Amino acid sequence: MESLSIFLHNLTQQTLPLWIFVLLSIVLILFLITLPFAGFATYLERKVSADIQARIGPNRVGPYGLLQFIADGIKLILKEDIIPTASDKIFFRMAPMIVIIGSFSMFVIIPFAQKIVIADLNIGVLYILAMGSFVALGTIMGGWASNNKWSLLGGMRSAASVISYEIPAALALLNVILVSGSMSFGHIVDQQKFFNWNLFHNPFLFISFFIYFISALAEVNRTPFDIPEADSELVGGYHTEYSGMRFALFFLAEYADIFVICAVATAAFLGGWHVPFLNYENIAEGVQLPLQFIITLTKILVLFYVVMWLRWTLPRYRVDQLLGLCWKFLTPLSFLMVILTSMWMLCFGGRSFYGIIIGFFS
Amino acid sequence: MIDFKTIVLIFFGALAVSSAVLVVFLRNIVYSAFSLIATFFSLAVLFIFLSAEFVAGVQVLIYVGGILILFLFALMLSQQLSQKAVKLSSTKLLPAVLLALPMLGIFLFVIYQTDWELVQNIQMEEGVASLASLLLDKYLLPFELASILLLGALVGALLLARPGEK
Amino acid sequence: MELHFYLTISACLFTLGTIAIFWRNNLIAILMGVELVLNASGLNFVAFSKYTSASLHGQIFALFIIVIAAAEAAVALALVLRFYQSSSSVDVETANKLRH
Numbered sequence A: 001m002e003s004l005s006i007f008l009h010n011l012t013q014q015t016l017p018l019w020i021f022v023l024l025s026i027v028l029i030l031f032l033i034t035l036p037f038a039g040f041a042t043y044l045e046r047k048v049s050a051d052i053q054a055r056i057g058p059n060r061v062g063p064y065g066l067l068q069f070i071a072d073g074i075k076l077i078l079k080e081d082i083i084p085t086a087s088d089k090i091f092f093r094m095a096p097m098i099v100i101i102g103s104f105s106m107f108v109i110i111p112f113a114q115k116i117v118i119a120d121l122n123i124g125v126l127y128i129l130a131m132g133s134f135v136a137l138g139t140i141m142g143g144w145a146s147n148n149k150w151s152l153l154g155g156m157r158s159a160a161s162v163i164s165y166e167i168p169a170a171l172a173l174l175n176v177i178l179v180s181g182s183m184s185f186g187h188i189v190d191q192q193k194f195f196n197w198n199l200f201h202n203p204f205l206f207i208s209f210f211i212y213f214i215s216a217l218a219e220v221n222r223t224p225f226d227i228p229e230a231d232s233e234l235v236g237g238y239h240t241e242y243s244g245m246r247f248a249l250f251f252l253a254e255y256a257d258i259f260v261i262c263a264v265a266t267a268a269f270l271g272g273w274h275v276p277f278l279n280y281e282n283i284a285e286g287v288q289l290p291l292q293f294i295i296t297l298t299k300i301l302v303l304f305y306v307v308m309w310l311r312w313t314l315p316r317y318r319v320d321q322l323l324g325l326c327w328k329f330l331t332p333l334s335f336l337m338v339i340l341t342s343m344w345m346l347c348f349g350g351r352s353f354y355g356i357i358i359g360f361f362s
Numbered sequence B: 001m002i003d004f005k006t007i008v009l010i011f012f013g014a015l016a017v018s019s020a021v022l023v024v025f026l027r028n029i030v031y032s033a034f035s036l037i038a039t040f041f042s043l044a045v046l047f048i049f050l051s052a053e054f055v056a057g058v059q060v061l062i063y064v065g066g067i068l069i070l071f072l073f074a075l076m077l078s079q080q081l082s083q084k085a086v087k088l089s090s091t092k093l094l095p096a097v098l099l100a101l102p103m104l105g106i107f108l109f110v111i112y113q114t115d116w117e118l119v120q121n122i123q124m125e126e127g128v129a130s131l132a133s134l135l136l137d138k139y140l141l142p143f144e145l146a147s148i149l150l151l152g153a154l155v156g157a158l159l160l161a162r163p164g165e166k
Numbered sequence C: 001m002e003l004h005f006y007l008t009i010s011a012c013l014f015t016l017g018t019i020a021i022f023w024r025n026n027l028i029a030i031l032m033g034v035e036l037v038l039n040a041s042g043l044n045f046v047a048f049s050k051y052t053s054a055s056l057h058g059q060i061f062a063l064f065i066i067v068i069a070a071a072e073a074a075v076a077l078a079l080v081l082r083f084y085q086s087s088s089s090v091d092v093e094t095a096n097k098l099r100h
Helices: A004-013 A016-052 A068-078 A089-109 A124-145 A149-180 A185-190 A203-219 A244-268 A285-313 A319-347 A353-361 B004-025 B029-049 B053-077 B093-113 B127-135 B140-161 C002-023 C027-053 C057-087
Strands: none
Touching (some): A016 A244, A016 A285, A068 A244, A089 A244, A149 A319, B053 C027
């Protein structure tokens, strides 16, 4: 764990070329992780949706259609980049960039394995929540700059859903902070050895996990909460006017966001790289990191599958139902969970459910 | 030779001030709102340099993710799409500047004339945990009052923004 | 010297905020000016707490300022929307009636 200010301080104390090198390598790593993943995710999404709808899905480009996303990418790059004359040119161009910066910068603190994390910040949880708001801002900016009523409505809906759902998401993560006593994801994961997953720490954290997952889904505008881009009501929502590569950036950011929320859920609730009956101290040094990486990635992909599964099974919410769900159900429930979790921590001295059961037998 | 930290500091300081200038003087109010993002963000970076990471995180979370989105929401509800620029009266600019500039002068005079009692060898405590214990110990009463204030604001805003009975 | 840097920035932001409050006609722009003023004071608190006492007390004040700014923005924007509903304008010059 490192303090953000010390991180920044060390970064800026270095001589100029090294600083630029560090920054460039961070950007490079981000792109190396996110771009192939987001590309692969689109392929996965098509395959999963096809499976759910009893179709075959993409099968023309490459074996099993695996190279479909490259073909898609080339198509999107080659497409004409249209900027409507009545639009606001500067913000129209800036909006996809802000969205992509917001969602890619969240990758900085995702812990893939004990040492595979770009910066394990001491305010990790807060950082994730804060950067998420940039995505919403980019969405609103794009919606406004398009000068199109569908886009504007989409942007406003996105604003409404983001401000509302940030509250239950943040409160659900607050329970994790209460239990772990730290905001750094490395620390949070380290505390979840064997059975000590935060998910099973106490009944209230179990509920918090679902609160977080639902609110995070709503925050990244994912079906069944995708009212900002509801194509049956708003044509395409905030990205109606976008085409070509700019549209692709919105698209990439959406998948990157989903990956981030799955990774955060994994690290905060599902134990990161820890699984029951696996003690990393008994495993050879060289195998540890790859094993941790594979376990984390598996968990993330399982959650990712759940997200897609939800998308292709559930119908879309109406906008008033969406906000009603947040303000009348999830927010009070998450406040209740915070109170109950703190009471649990007080009553049982911070021990988990598993710890109490073990305590009976020893 | 200026070290790199100074350059970054000056960059973000200048960004904060120049984007604030844009916030105040741009004709189009939506542009003002968007350039307010830059002000808030660069202030957050300055907070990090002041070893106040938690405040920086909260700054971005609340200001950019909450207040600014509220502003944009209100702007979009209260403005027509076609009328992009809002008229500004320039008659009031002169008194405003005449009032504000002496104030700036006084501020700068005070800042540069006062002999501040500075702490040598700054050793900050480890951030978030001690901030939390301070907040829930010494500042518990203001903390609770702030929660009551927020509840009141929530109810009040809901009551105000509701369409009338008539 | 670093303290002077932060104080100068915050003085500039405060001045710009007051100019916005005095000059702007649009209610929302005035609120933006208020946010600038609040931010400037927050920066002052944090800078002073680092350079004159190396403690965290100033940061607490900055946090309270942010909380109050959030509450203020919510209520004020609700008022703005209410005002817009009754007079279909957000210009403070048109707010010269005692009833709607």
